[in-house]
Amino acid sequence: MQENTAIKLCNITKRFGEVVANSNISLEVRKGEILSLLGENGSGKTTLMNILSGIYFPDEGEIFVDGKEVTIRSPHDSFELGIGMIHQHFKLVDIFTAAENIILGLPGGANLNLKAVAEEVNALTAKYGFELDPNKKIYEMSVSEKQTVEIIKMLYRGANVLILDEPTAVLTPQETKKLFSVLTNMKEDGKAVIIITHKLNEVMEISDRVAVLRKGEYVDTVNTSETSENALTEMMVGKKVSLDIARTEPKNMRTILRIQNLTCINEDGLKALDDVSFAIRTGEILGIAGIAGSGQKELLESIAGLQNPIGESSILYEPKENERVHELVGKTPMQIKELGVSLAFVPEDRLGMGLVGNMGMIGNMMLRGYRSGKGIFVETQAPTKLAKELKEKLEIATPSINTPVSKLSGGNVQKVLVGREIAMEPKVLMTAYAVRGLDINTSYAIYNILAEEKEKGVAVVYVGEDLDVLLELSDRILVLCDGKISGIVDARTTTKEEIGLLMTQIPQKEEEANGEE
Amino acid sequence: MAKNNELSGKREPLVRIVRRTDAGRIQSWGIRIAAVLVALVICAVLIYALVKMNPLEVYKAMFFGAFGTTRKLWITLRDTAMLLCIGIGLAPAFRMKFWNIGAEGQILVGGVATAVCMIYLKGLPEILLFACMLFLSSLAGAVWGLIPAWFKAHFGTNETLFTLMMNYVAISITSFCVSKWENPYGSNSVGIINPGTKEGWLPDLFGQQYLINVLMVAALVVLMYIYMERTKHGYELAVVGDSENTARYAGIDVKKVIIRTMLLSGALCGFSGFLAVSGASHTISTGTAGGRGFTAIIVAWLAKFNTFTMALIALLLVFLDKGAVEIASKFNLNDYASQIITGILLFFILGSEFFINYRLVFAHKEKHAVQAEGKEA
């Protein structure tokens, strides 16, 4: 082991049920360097770092800090070892000031001397080149300021190893630049910095070395100066794996939904979607690729009537060729339904939106159609029949069709949701991360369902994270980057590398999307 | 930084709490019944310590207190009906996760409205009088429910605290009316209303004074069960209670459902006030609700909003109450003993839910219980 090794991970394995999130990973980070941890969504980066920060306990493997073997059982242990992690979702108390958040949980005198803390914070910010008002409340801050508070919080606690989970995902280019200069200052101060990212240009710009993970496994660590973006992409996405998903040629394609200039603002007041225009067509699967949080959620929810798009946004629905066109923006889900728009939507958060956790399969089958039929009573025969059919057809493992779905495993929950949405015989089917957390067999069952729907002439939108699947399942792939469309490519001719690059950067010249009519 | 000697070596927490999902219906009820039994044993010990009476004799005496004579039986049934009626009113609100702890107030305004009719509208044909009483008492309760619901739906105003405050506004209104209608003067009570003519009193049925109360509430048990389990409204409020996002996803107008459900909940509590005044006491006072608005919350909650289970729990609580009063009078103790027993019983039932929802995992079993953890965010 080298003298200046800050942390060394040996053979770390972490399983969640049957899913292996980290398999036998060994990795080291040195003092005075910036290490990039690169990998696609679901490659196990965050899990690995959560082990270091005391959120998860590894099933196997050893951790060495400064050459000594340690056990990290809680975030507290992690602090004690000088490890500080800045999560994607900031752990800050909204109504506290920056200074209050920074000293939260630290030992010291009974009286809070916030003035002294503010001075210390100011000293730290000056040293590394941050800008921060210690007396500002968190809820008044921009995302980048909140991130600054998190970083200072770690430095204030004497962190020598700083882990940042996708720090630039929420920042503007100017803010990113500032952050990088701060990180460089910290590196020069002898601290070890790990940034989790999948933005290649940033990796090249900031890091000294790059460690690559793929599907829970460690690929390699290379020196940044000796590699290139293309080489890293290949390490990250790997050789194309053949999945044998049956893909037919699209038939009877025609535009059913025309999205124009769609713009949405998220909770933080940032543009989650920025002037997005494209068409959704019947009889094909439109794959949507992109780093998590690039606007996928807002895109689907806008179409479903669950967001409030702003400005010139327009979503036009054309039920049949040369029929009256309906504008969906500004309509509630109910109004959209009343227009006869047959829209199925499998959202990302299955139990929080889409299913009723406390109800059994029957109750969940009713969710879409309970209003049908006259009178005040809900009709239960058809949903019961449907529940039985689905249980049979999709092999849903549940003690009974009355067992609350929140008690089922993730895969079965998803089958209930997908099954219900398909059963309404939609014209448009939108799915977000439809196979996340599912085992291989269930995933294939879902792929087959989507392919069947496409055969039937349904317009299918598939938001996915596994590029191999996107390439084999979709007809076109729309790539989102920071809420903008960075490209629409033909899934049959494109490569993983091309999509990987589009995910991380928008081409300089606005290319005409080739799949567009 | 190397002050971490205690961090080396593998030590995992000794006991961990893990959510369990496998407790079936039989197991769940087994745990609950065990809790009730333990509570009853503890109460028995307590009573023994106080009165040195054989615990079995104690429960026998309690049984006599609740069901010993026809009159006692009917009073027990009447009070059960009243408590159950309030619980039925609360059930839809609580299933929607709207914390209506304002039943006390809703009962009182319903009771006041009933008394208003009995006092000012006497002389009306009986049918018309009852129609007015029913309508106005339900309306008063509904308004009392609507006010906090409207603010909850539009501004997210905390309904727990709002409905609680509404109780005391209702109490003041009741006090106001009581002193207005005082009879005889200076007694600070209304006395029995229309004692001679019995106008506005719920009539006897088959010679039984309280049979009509029991029948009406029994009908409500069935109707509310159907409303919650079989109607579109009932379905919508259950979805809202589970997840507002899912409700929006399904195109449900969440605000409308909140307001509609609270109108119903308030109206039924107002109707309970009608039962209390017209069907039982024939008078009105600030004690007309008598804390039953709070007890009914517990009835509805413990029964998981199943109206038939609620009937059982209401009966159990009224039985304990009557039984304890019997023991108290027998041994020259005071009536409040029943509240103590009720409290102990409820504490045990509340605590028992933990063992239905969670499981304790000890360190050496750790490896078998790792499935319960989350996935990468």
Next chain:
Amino acid sequence: MTGIITLIQAAIVFGTVIMLGATGEILAEKSGSLNLGVPGIMYIGGISGLVGVFFYERGNADPNGFACLVIAMSCAIAASFLAGLLYSFLTITLRANQNVTGLTLTIFGSGIANFIGGSLNKLAGGVGQISVAATSKVFKTSLPGVSDMGAIGKLLFSYGFMVYLAVILAIVVQWYIFKSRSGLALRAVGENPGTADAAGINVTKYKYLATSIGAAISGLGGLYYVMDYTKGTWANDGTIEALGWLALALVIFATWKPANTIWGSYLFGILYWMYFYIGGLTRSSQELFKMLPYIVTILVLIFVSTKRRRESQPPAALGLSYFREER
């Protein structure tokens, strides 16, 4: 003039009961425990103090004033602390629903207090016959020479020591919550237990202690009511319960800041007693006046929710139980 002075005096005595109740409840609510058992806890505090000194004075021909004080205070504090502990165990460890547990505690507390109180009355020979004269005297003793000090002296110094203790406690708790290091941690627990946990704060310990100590303070409100307000007697008239709910209202009115309970409680007292000093009211319209504190509280609650000023909101995690693995 005398009318106003007696009104304010009455308001201060009345206010002290709910100030103690509310100060304790704020401490609990800041940790995320919405303890609707306050009325029950105040009952328990009141009766325990009374029972303690009742038997002490009964056994001693010449009770020592200081001993009376210590016995009353420690019985009240210990019993209400235990009640808070019971609530904590059920809601924090066993994760029972807070509202239902609190209501049950109120039923239980009022039952136990009225049961014992009624028995004491019987033992003493009738309502109002409980003789804890020595203790009540200690609680009611004001600074000597006050009567000579004119209006200001009467307004400021004519009360028993607990009036001042309540103010001091409110100030101390205010300081603790908003100015001390541990108070910062407490607020974090009530706002965002996940974040507090990640910062290395023992969430369970904080919730237990804040809820139980808060209960002990609320219990003192009950004791003050029994010893000073009703002069050491017991009546099963439900007043303590009404005051307990008013204490909960005061928490909202004070927007979770103990210092605000000082003037808030006196204002509630004035609103409550005002009917007595306004001429020409019939007895029935006097009753309507008594709803003023509640109406004012409702208005504050609405105002706070529409304004959405972050500092005036209830603690964000109020009423929720925390389980680290559920995220």
